[in-house]
Amino acid sequence: MVTWFYLIALLIAVIMTGTILVKNKKVDNAFVLFCVLLTINCAGRYWMAISQTVETAILANKILYVGACYLPCVIFWVVTRLCSIKVNRYFNYFLLGYATVVMFFVLTIGHNDWYYVSVNLVRKNGFTRLIKEYGTFHFLYPVMMVMYSIMLISFVFFAIKKRREISTRTVVIMSCLCSAVFLTYLFEKLIDSEVSYLSIGYIIGMVLLMGYYDRINMYDMSANIVSSVDQMKEYGYIVLDKKCRYVSANMYIKEIFPEIEQWVVDKVVPESDSHLYRKVIRGLLDENDEIRTNRTIEANDRYFHVDVRELSYGRKKHIGYLIAFVDRTAEKKYYNAIEEYNTKLEQEVDEKTEHIVHMKDMLVLGMAEMVESRDANTGGHIKRTSEVVRIFAEKLMSCEEKFGFTKEFLKLVTKAAPMHDLGKIAIDDAVLRKPGKYTEEEYAEMKRHSVEGARIVKNILDGVEDEAFVRVAKNVAFFHHEKWNGQGYPLGKKGEEIPPEARIMALADVFDALVSKRCYKEAFSYDEAFSIMEESLGQQFDPELGKVFMECRRELEAFYDENK
Secondary structure, three states: OHHHHHHHHHHHHHHHHHHHHHHOOOOOHHHHHHHHHHHHHHHHHHHHHOOOOHHHHHHHHHHHHHHHHHHHHHHHHHHHHHOOOOOOHHHHHHHHHHHHHHHHHHHOEOOEOOOEEEEEEEEEOOEEEEEEEEOHHHHHHHHHHHHHHHHHHHHHHHHHHOOOOOOHHHHHHHHHHHHHHHHHHHHHHHOOOOOOOHHHHHHHHHHHHHHOHHHHHHHHHHHHHHHHHOOOOOEEEEEEEOOOEEEEEOHHHHHHOHHHHHOOOOOEOOOOOOHHHHHHHHHHHOOOHHHHOOEEEEEOOEEEEEEEEEEEEOOEEEEEEEEEEEEOHHHHHHHHHHHHHHHHHHHHHHHHHHHHHHHHHHHHHHHHHHHHHHOOOOOOHHHHHHHHHHHHHHHHHOOHHHHOOOHHHHHHHHHHHHHOOHHHHHOOHHHHOOOOOOOHHHHHHHHHHHHHHHHHHHHHHOOOOOHHHHHHHHHHHHHOOOOOOOOOOOOOOOHHHOOHHHHHHHHHHHHHHHHOOEOOEOOOOHHHHHHHHHHOEOOOEOHHHHHHHHOOHHHHHHHHHHOO
């Protein structure tokens, strides 16, 4: 039965050690050492229980002492780290050296009487144990255990006294860890038990540490952060766990936000009306993704760049938050000064640019009106078609999902409308001002105005306007006489090969020609004009755009009636 007890303890130690190594890519060295030493200790006890000779039992005893000598030292290191106590490295060397001295005397068993005077093998109830007569230096091991007990109990009281800075749960874990190990050792000695229960105490301690492993790592990360940034000026940090329970913060940020001094380790950050809570902490509690992006907050007439990052450890993807604060007051003031200067400069540039653009627009309109004054057939055509395009564009804005036209695009088309006939400036007066029907040669000359218009628009606008407007204006001038059925000019494009801005312009251009009086014809009535337009859908005009144009009838009639 006892042999099974030792075997189960060994299996538990092996499984837990394997779990730690597999579950975490980045494993703390002290914790791994604790697990390995515990496994060695349990293996030695099990081997002794099944030993058949004195020599084998002595060797097993030496193996279990490897764990027994060094495990208290490792526990000491873990506890001091949990309490954030800096221990002089020479003292750590002393503890390690003391354990090594004890281990040296253990290794002399069977060779002299320094540690055991005599050893006898007894097999009882299915397991083997050693009956030992202690030697001169055996006292070193109990002294070591008492020394560790006193130190660790002192650390527990220290942690209780510093409970605002040290987690209450940490104190509880430490108390249970120390109690599990040393009470089992004391119990074993008091009752002079044939069975060793010390491995059970170590396993309980291991379970406690495993359950608290993420928290240990967070405190360890916090300590690493402290050592890295405390030398840096104008840098602060706060560490919270994933439930927004306070872990630590450096002195710099505590001076900026004194409320942090009232926060208790391992307690959720208390709600308050402070700038820190409203701007940062509440966003984390509400799982607001916006707070996790880089931002700047103001506190005590200072500006801080705040960066919230999720902390991870090994395969644990999210164990808490690191909130970093970098003082950017000087940069912010400099930026504000530059921004104020830039704003003022932009206003002056905008005013100058607006003046230049206005002059350029007037120049273009002046050229368009000059062209129109040469054309005896189209008085007022430019202004009327520009207004028709504007009315049509407003209607199309409500059909954005159907056609995909943005408001910006339709504004560009409206702005480009007055330029659609600029090319007529290059047409001979004899052709341009002819009141009757053109000959084939004259018609060919007239058709040149679309090509010339695109060239003139490009020369005027390139380098002055943005590329999108230049493209739209060129297309309006070049393609507004193309037809949906491909029988237009200058390239004979058809259907959707024709740019949409030119298809829009074509509807406005022809409609104005129909309802306006020319030297060679009278104005058509609205009914006649809309009837002709409707019959031309799918032939001369884009049928879908044409349907929307027909819906503008009320607004178009109102405009033309007002401007007759």
